Amino acid sequence: MKYGARNTITAKVTSLKKGDVMSLVKFHVTGPVEMASVLTTESAESLDLKPNDEVQLIIKAIHVLPVKE
Numbered sequence: 001m002k003y004g005a006r007n008t009i010t011a012k013v014t015s016l017k018k019g020d021v022m023s024l025v026k027f028h029v030t031g032p033v034e035m036a037s038v039l040t041t042e043s044a045e046s047l048d049l050k051p052n053d054e055v056q057l058i059i060k061a062i063h064v065l066p067v068k069e
Contacts, residue, residue: 009033013066025066035059 010031017024035057049055 011066027064027066 009029010033011027012030013025014028015024015026037057047055
């Protein structure tokens with residue numbers, strides 16, 4: 001884990017709005033993406049999750065870390 005984060009998504013910068021202290025950078029996801037979630041078995045059963053079910057993933061994170069190599 002080079003950056004201390006396990007989930008990585010390939011994206012392209014679509015806009016950059018610079019402020020005096022902070023900047024807002026928007027991205028378009030370009031690469032194939034696979035996400036994972038760990039939840040209680042009770043929650044999985046309550047959602048009745050099965051392979052090929054279509055779901056929405058709500059990502060709650062403190063930071064999105066752009067990396068350019």
